[in-house]
Amino acid sequence: MLCDKCGKKSATVHIKQVINGKQTEQHLCADCAGGAVDVQMPSFGSLDLHKLFWGTPAADVRRPKICPGCGISWAEAAKGGRLGCARCYAAFADELRPQVAQMHGGKRHIGKVKMLNPTAQVLLQDSALANKNYERLALQKQLGELVDLEKFEEAAAVRDKIRSLEAELQQAVQQANAADQKAGDER
Amino acid sequence: MTMQNLTALPYVAWVEPQDEHRIVLSTRLRLARNLSGRNFPHRLNDAEAEEICGKLAAALPQDGEFAGEDWQILRLDELLEREQGVLLEKHLLSRDILQHTQGRALAVNAAQTLALMFNEEDHLRMQAILPGLQPEAAWQRLSALDDRLSERLDFAFDDKLGFLTACPTNLGTGLRASVMLHLPALQITGRLEGIFAQLPQAGMTVRGVYGEGSQSEGNLFQISNRLTLGLTEEEIISRLRRLTEQLVAQEVQAEEWLRANRLLWLQDKIGRACGILSSAYLLSSAEAMQQISLVRLGLAMGLCDKIDWRELNLLMLAVQTPFLLTDSRENLSAAERDAARAKLCRQKMCGSAQADIL
Numbered sequence: 001m002l003c004d005k006c007g008k009k010s011a012t013v014h015i016k017q018v019i020n021g022k023q024t025e026q027h028l029c030a031d032c033a034g035g036a037v038d039v040q041m042p043s044f045g046s047l048d049l050h051k052l053f054w055g056t057p058a059a060d061v062r063r064p065k066i067c068p069g070c071g072i073s074w075a076e077a078a079k080g081g082r083l084g085c086a087r088c089y090a091a092f093a094d095e096l097r098p099q100v101a102q103m104h105g106g107k108r109h110i111g112k113v114k115m116l117n118p119t120a121q122v123l124l125q126d127s128a129l130a131n132k133n134y135e136r137l138a139l140q141k142q143l144g145e146l147v148d149l150e151k152f153e154e155a156a157a158v159r160d161k162i163r164s165l166e167a168e169l170q171q172a173v174q175q176a177n178a179a180d181q182k183a184g185d186e187r
Numbered sequence: 188m189t190m191q192n193l194t195a196l197p198y199v200a201w202v203e204p205q206d207e208h209r210i211v212l213s214t215r216l217r218l219a220r221n222l223s224g225r226n227f228p229h230r231l232n233d234a235e236a237e238e239i240c241g242k243l244a245a246a247l248p249q250d251g252e253f254a255g256e257d258w259q260i261l262r263l264d265e266l267l268e269r270e271q272g273v274l275l276e277k278h279l280l281s282r283d284i285l286q287h288t289q290g291r292a293l294a295v296n297a298a299q300t301l302a303l304m305f306n307e308e309d310h311l312r313m314q315a316i317l318p319g320l321q322p323e324a325a326w327q328r329l330s331a332l333d334d335r336l337s338e339r340l341d342f343a344f345d346d347k348l349g350f351l352t353a354c355p356t357n358l359g360t361g362l363r364a365s366v367m368l369h370l371p372a373l374q375i376t377g378r379l380e381g382i383f384a385q386l387p388q389a390g391m392t393v394r395g396v397y398g399e400g401s402q403s404e405g406n407l408f409q410i411s412n413r414l415t416l417g418l419t420e421e422e423i424i425s426r427l428r429r430l431t432e433q434l435v436a437q438e439v440q441a442e443e444w445l446r447a448n449r450l451l452w453l454q455d456k457i458g459r460a461c462g463i464l465s466s467a468y469l470l471s472s473a474e475a476m477q478q479i480s481l482v483r484l485g486l487a488m489g490l491c492d493k494i495d496w497r498e499l500n501l502l503m504l505a506v507q508t509p510f511l512l513t514d515s516r517e518n519l520s521a522a523e524r525d526a527a528r529a530k531l532c533r534q535k536m537c538g539s540a541q542a543d544i545l
Contacts, residue, residue, distance in 0.1 A: 070226045082308065084230045086223050086343035086351040100348070100355050100416070107417020109349030111360035112330070134419055 003029035067091035108144065110137045129172050136165045193259055193295060194270035195513045199277040200300045201367075202500035205319025209487040209496065210435045212367040212407070215278060216325045216424075217314040218333055219352045219361035223343040227353040228290075228306040236290025240305045247294060247303075248335035256296035263288035272509025278316060283307055301332060308353045309361075311336070320431055322364055322424040330420070349416060359416030364427045365394075368434060371406040371484040372441035375453075382437065383408075389430055390414050405476030405503070410434070442488050457485035461493045465536035469522070470529040475506045478532075494536055502535045 003011045009029035017024050065074040069087030074095055077083050089096060100106075113133075139162045146155035192198070201213035221227060228236060240262075247258050263271065263284065274280040274293065279302040284291050292305040304312040313336075315329040343351040349359035357363070373379045383393050394409045410430065412423045445453050460481035463470075470478075483499060485491025494502070504510065511527045512519060519527060 069224075070230050072230065080229075082229060082353045083227065083355070085226045086221055089345060089348060089351055096355060100358065103356055104359065104414055104416035108347050109345070109359045109416055111349060111362070111419045112333070113344070134421070138419075 001027050003027065003032050005029070005032040065092065065095075108141045110134070110141055113137070126172070129169065132165055132169060136162055136169070139165070193279075193299070194261070194266065194273050195510075197273075197276075197501055197505040197507075197510045198299075199279070199316075199504065200298055201278075201316055201318040202497065202504065203318045204496045204500065205317075205321070206435075208435055208439060209483065210369055210438050211320040211431060212369060212500075213278070213316055213318055214321050214325050215314055215316045215365050215367070216322065216329050217312055217363045217365075218329055219309040219357045219363075220311040220313070220333070220336070220340075220350055221309050221343045221352060222311075223341050223351075225310065228308065228310060229353065231290065231306070233289040236306050239310055240290060240292045243303070243305050243311055243340070244292070244294060246336050246339040248332065251335075252331055253296075253335065256298075256301065258294050258296055261293045261295070263291040263293065269509045269512040272507075273513060276504060276507045276509055280304065281307060281312075301328065309357070311340075320366060320428065320435075322366075322427050326364075326420060326424050357415050360418065360420050360423065362415055362420050362423055363411050364423050365409050365411035366427060366431050368408050368410060368431070368438075369406055369480065369483060370408060370434070370438050371480050372445055373438050374406050376441045376444060378437070378441060382434070386410065386430075387413065390426065391430055404473065405480040407476075407480075442484070446488060453484075453488075454490055457481050457491050460485070461491060461536065464532040465493070466533065467529045469525040470506070470532060471525055472506065472508060472528065475528055475532060476503070479503055479506070498535055502532065505531055505535075 001011045003009050004027050006029060009031065011027035012030050013026075013028045013033035015026040015028070015033075017026075066072070067077075067084055067088045068091060070084035072084030072088060074092050077088060077092065078095070083089065083092070139158050143155055143158045143162065146152075146158060205211070222239065222242070225231075225239060226235070228239075231239070244258075244260050247253075247256075249256070249258075261274075263280075266274075266288075271280065271285055275282065275285075277299065279295055279299065280293055281304065284293075284304055284307040290306055294303040294305070295301065300316055302314050302316065304314075313329065313332060315325040315332070317325045317328075345351055350361040352358055352361055370379060373382065386393055390413050391410055392413045394411065395403045410427070412427060415423075418426075460478040463478050464475070464482065479499065479502060482491055482494065486494070486496055486499065506528050508524060511524050511531070515523075515527060
């Protein structure tokens with residue numbers, strides 16, 4: 001193969017460049033290669049510490065992800081270190097998962113739960129029951145882990161424990177409700 | 188309680204002597220909560236923020252366990268700078284909330300043990316502050332308050348992530364449990380840095396007196412939990428208690444080492460500190476805090492009886508600039524502040540009659 005540039009000597013230097021996905025090839029002789037090789041080094045820019053901390057989501061460069069709740073973009077939220085609203089957690093779940101895991105060790109919430117039903121009132125008044133509720137939450141978390149590890153036998157034992165705790169809690173709630181009703185009737 | 192007491196007087200519940208070793212000043216527990224379906228405070232305009240303040244204020248419990256709280260609600264944009272400063276020194280307010288005061292408010296109970304910031308980083312930041320090491324008692328109060336509020340407010344919650352917060356570092360329980368410690372003997376014996384270096388392993392971090400990124404003053408340090416997700420509130424609190432008890436034991440040990448090996452040197456330092464506080468005419472804030480710290484150590488070790496324990500706690504607050512400004516009711520130059528601060532120290536250390544003669 002002759003040199004692309006002078007067309008006289010045989011080409012001994014072969015250069016393949018891929019810049020922004022566009023591939024170019026050059027075949028040069030040793031003489032021409034000395035001056036003509038134009039190797040472009042892309043600039044990496046300065047390091048952004050925020051990006052290092054938050055990670056760089058590759059996907060949203062072209063199509064910015066926007067939270068439907070508050071209209072904040074992931075880039076903006078990541079830059080400020082704060083989300084725009086509670087719905088951001090669902091909107092940016094993929095981006096947040098590794099970060100939350102890094103911050104908190106990948107654990108699940110096992111603390112106080114939001115009061116959703118009348119059971120909570122009873123759980124508040126009786127600390128023994130509240131503890132049982134916490135235990136139930138902790139076991140639920142354990143159950144998830146065991147299933148992930150495919151330890152089905154242990155998982156089944158934990159599931160049974162959860163069921164018995166749930167039954168106990170249910171019963172306590174019913175008793176409390178009945179007592180309330182009775183008190184109401186007497187009045 | 189009058190507004191005057193809250194934003195002017197150098198008194199707050201945590202000055203009451205509680206800890207027998209005189210090492211733990213206060214326990215502070217904070218919960219972060221947000222209303223679901225609303226933007227977080229930094230994405231609200233002032234009118235929306237106002238509306239949320241109103242909603243939160245209306246939800247404050249007035250009956251049952253909270254019958255006598257006599258909530259005082261302060262709009263931050265209506266406060267003078269020195270009044271904001273006073274609330275900051277009392278740890279009822281954070282610096283962050285002062286960056287933008289419109290649509291921000293603070294609710295405090297009469298005893299100044301419960302403080303709720305509206306529209307800080309989260310819609311609601313509620314804290315319980317008690318003197319000494321009382322994380323369980325503080326949690327009982329705070330959790331009860333949270334329960335009552337959640338009867339009327341719909342807090343943003345996720346099964347896996349727990350309570351949702353503006354910054355993911357507060358997810359889950361939203362609980363930051365902290366203690367304020369006075370650790371002069373560990374500082375003097377040079378063991379503090381080594382101890383603090385181990386805190387992250389225990390899931391704790393150390394902060395300055397006024398929270399994240401602030402400097403330590405007068406050997407006061409704030410220790411708090413780092414993780415908020417994946418632990419129960421009770422676990423966070425019991426870890427804080429265990430760690431605090433360890434630190435107290437180490438501080439006492441350092442005190443005993445000083446007593447056994449450097450007694451005369453220490454007595455001299457404490458004696459000089461008493462001398463400075465009772466006879467100086469100009470005292471900068473940093474110097475006053477440093478000398479008060481030594482007197483405090485003297486009291487803890489029984490090497491000084493020049494001032495009562497509670498009085499010293501009050502003095503620690505009163506020498507802070509915002510209180511000096513409150514007393515004078517006018518702006519003071521730096522030198523005038525130092526003079527006013529020195530006068531206050533002389534009065535407390537010698538009794539007010541003598542201070543005037545001096």
